[in-house]
Amino acid sequence: MYLSAKIFDSEATYTFHVTSPGLHWIRLYFYPLQNNEFNLQTAKFSVSVDTLVLLRDYQMEKNEPVMKEFLVNVTTERYAIKFAPSQGSIAFANAIEFVTAPGKLLDYSVPLLFPVSQKFDLSTSNFETTYRLNVGGAYLDATNDTLGRSWLSDEPFRNSATGQVVTVQPSVIQYPTAGGSPLIAPPTVYSSAVKMADSETTIPNFNISWTMDIDTSYTYLIRLHFCDIISKSLNELYFNVYINDKMAISGLDLSSLTQQLSTAFYKDFVIDASSASNPLSVKVSPVNDVQGFKNAILNGLEVFRMNNSMGSLDGQYGVDGTKSSGPSKTVAYVGFAMMFGAFVGLGAIVFKWQKRPQDWQKRNSFSSWLLPLHAGDTSFMAGSKASLSRKSQFFSSNMGLGRYFSFAELSDATNNWESTAIIGVGGFGNVYYGEIDDGTKVAVKRGNPQSEQGINEFQTEIQMLSKLRHRHLVSLIGYCDENTEMILVYEFMQNGPFRDHLYGKNFPPLTWKQRLEICIGSARGLHYLHTGASTAIIHRDVKTTNILLDENLVAKMADFGLSKDCLANETHVSTAVKGSFGYLDPEYFRKQQLTDKSDVYSFGVVLLEALCARPAINPSLPREQVNLAEWGMQWKKKGLLDKIIDPTLVGQINPESMKKFGEAAEKCLAEYGADRPSMGDVLWNLEYALQLQEASLQGKAEEENKASSSPVSPAIVTPTPAPVPAPSTPDNRPVSTPEQTRNPAELQTIDDHSGTKMFDQFGALNGR
Known part of the structure; x- marks a missing residue:
């Protein structure tokens, strides 16, 4: 495609007929061929589509092929791409690609990196691909991707000293039944990764990092690709993800999200122009306070520039020549929208208050220590045996509750429901300690058919636990719905409730x-x-x-x-x-x-x-x-x-x-x-x-060691409780020390100290 070029000495337009409005790829290919009449190397021109600027006064920087890729939101049946030479110059293109993108390529509601817990609406946004990296793998050309995308090797962007490449056969990669497919990224991308070069290191905040140059006047969409190809079993890998030194994902447990190994997963974030910084950094780091397997991985990384308020992906001017007011205007729009939403919400609250039920003040408490149930304002009347059986059968057949236990199995596990095995009492029934056939210790919650409390709560718990898996959530092992029984089996928590270790x-x-x-x-x-x-x-x-x-x-x-x-x-x-x-x-x-x-x-x-x-x-x-x-x-x-x-x-x-x-x-x-x-x-x-506490303990230990090794009995010294400053190398670059056990600076603290000097020692670590 680079062997010929179309040259324009005046405005030229290519019009495409659109059969299905929505997301479309536009790929523009440029290479300054030798020409006796025109010097394509000095060509300067703009490219736009409808009200969107793709390129403004673009000029080739090097004498080599360039491909510019855009993802645009098409809403009309005819779509025009216009080339406009700058004054006294020409425009050219070697090839134009206009391809429909799958509708599920983007989730239009994406979390903002900061402020946390807020979403960004992408439904009207347009994008330019800034980076697309095959982490741990080689360059992939368009023939290796169903959507014709090219993936660069991540090596030029990676701090290679802390990362180690790992690969598997692409054939082992799986995609979840919901939310993933090769259209998001091909198996080849997920079959390679970079993991920690030294997963046994004791250096706190040790991580793998990638850095990329960006234009901070724009908002960016960041897509992170993960696939656990290094674990031997589920729930081994547990790590943190940072973007621009802010916490993006805390304690990422891929097993909880995919339920199996070697399964693709991706996560999107938006960095608003008002909080973007250059260069853009992405880091993955093990969670230091989790015992066992410590590692962190990344399989792929995509960065997309988003159009500004003037509808431009290149420069501060729109198609009509008007200038963008920059990030401040965007912030003003967001602020106005939030204020308007607050007024609407206030009106809804007043309406709801006026319509509140008469018994709104009723509330409940009283619960047992293990997965307790509460008295509610709904009740279950134990009249019909068939009714209860149908209800329990519905849950077991549709919720995916794990292993099915017979009533006899659970009777054996609990010594025939012996009273001494009761470890908790709830609104729905008793909770028993038991051991199932493989020796696993379990907690067994048995519903009491005579109880008039807790049926709704019990059903809610079934629904919730059937779809939740996380290291810090109690896991459901199985169930029994034999005859009138409704029994749930959970992992046994040996040390019981937190409260019992505090008082009582x-x-x-x-x-x-x-x-x-x-x-x-x-x-x-x-x-x-x-x-x-x-x-x-x-x-x-x-x-x-x-x-x-x-x-x-x-x-x-x-x-x-x-x-x-x-x-x-x-x-x-x-x-x-x-x-x-x-x-x-x-x-x-x-x-x-x-x-x-x-x-x-x-x-x-x-x-x-x-x-x-x-x-x-x-x-x-x-x-x-x-x-x-x-x-x-x-x-x-x-x-x-x-x-x-x-x-x-x-x-x-x-x-x-x-x-x-x-x-x-x-x-x-x-x-x-x-x-x-x-x-x-x-x-x-x-x-x-916790970091402050551990730094203090480390300081005390060092003082005690100094005291014990000194030939002269020293005076008693009370160590300063503040964090210990990082030492420096001969070139004055800070290095990581055991005192820095965590990096809470990755997310703005509650009292907004994220920009103060107290975090300088963390920010200067530069990925190590």
Whole structure:
């Protein structure tokens, strides 16, 4: 195609007939052939389509072939591509490609990298391909891609010292039944990856990084491709993903998303022009606080420039010559839209308030320690045996609940439902400890046919657990629906509920580091519910009894009986108020409108419980101390939160760690949901609190080592609790140290310190 060219000394237009409006690829091919009459090397021209500028005053930089690829949204039956020479120059093209793109190539609602928890509407956007990288693999030309795309090798963009290439046969790559196909990326892309060169390193924040130059006056769509081709079994790989040093994906567990190895997965993000920086960086890093297999991978990476407010992909001028006002104008538009949405939302709230049911103040609590169920305002009358059997059979045949157990098998597992095996009592029935035939320890929840409580919650839990798999969510193993029985079988959590380790039981007191790690684990589980599932899920009953601990004190969220789905385009769910006293979001209680920020409020109470080791509600205390959230925030506002902490923690908490922890709790407990952070924000502030604590412990250990090795008895030294500064190499480049166990700077902290000097030591690591 580069052996001939069409030359234009005036405007020229190519018109295409469109049979199906929607996304289309436009590929323009240029090569400055030798010509006796015209010098194509100096040709300067613009290319536009309707009201979109593709190229403005474009000129070849090198004497070599160039292909420009665009993805445009076509809404008309005739589509014209216009070439316009600049004054005194010419235009040319070697080839033009105009191809229909599959409709499912893009999800039109894509999360913004920042601010978190916000979506960007791509339905009217147009794109230019800036980078398309086959990570860990060689260059792929258009013949290797169903859609005719070319994939560059990632090697020129990768910090090769920290990454190691791994490949498998493309034939082993699988695609999920929903949400993936070779049209997203071919198997060859997913069959290669870059993993950690040294997965056993003890250097914190160790990662693999890629950097690419971009124009920061534009907004960008980033597509990340993943496929676990390095694990031997499920749930081994667990890592973080950063874009521009901000957390994009926290604790990515591909097994939870694909349910099998060697299965393609991709994730899109939008970086707004107002928060873009050059160069663009993408990093993957193991999660440091997870025991076992530590690694991180990336299989493919695509970067697309999006048109600005003037409809241009090249420059600040539109087709008609008017100039874009730049990012500030975009921000103004977004601000106006948000303000307008707020007014509309306020009107809806007022309407809902006027239409509220008369019994809106009713609420429930009281739950058992393992996946408890709650009394509800709905009831189940155990009249018809056939009715219950049909209902349970419906769930088992349609929900994919794992292994089917016979009633006899579960009777054997629980010693014939022996009373001594009961480990919890809920609204629907008892929870038993058991061991199934392969020796696996399980928790068995058996529905009581005589119970008039909990049937709706029980059904909800079935529906939720059948589609959720995550390291920090309790897993469903199987079920039994024999005759009138409705029984669910879960993994057994050996150390029971978090609350039992804080107060009320004779367990050894948890250290501050252990409490932080438990809070971080449960925050990861909630963050997955809010953002990682196919639809956002609001737990609605977050509390310390619903955070269960396994034999290694790894935290997992439990009890999904009150959970609610929230569709992507819904800001809230209007529902009767349910939850537990002391944890209930006051805004949800007033308005009956449930949002993910209701979980955030409840989690704030959990944070105070972890710090103070007392119940959320304690009627035996003086009136001002009954409610932990109110009492704790009174002390926080005085700056005296350290006065009410668990006595067993006195002297072991780094002051900066507790300060960050207290700030996170305070933000969670804000009166209005709009003022509360997302769970992603909370998670990384907790990570930062843990980093501060570990840095302090490391400092103390170093001081003790110095003291023991000194020939002279030194004076007692109290180490400074602030993070230890990074040392420098001879060329003044910071290096990573064991004190830097995490990088909470990857996401803006709740108190907006992300741009201050405290994060400089992290930002300067340059991917190592």
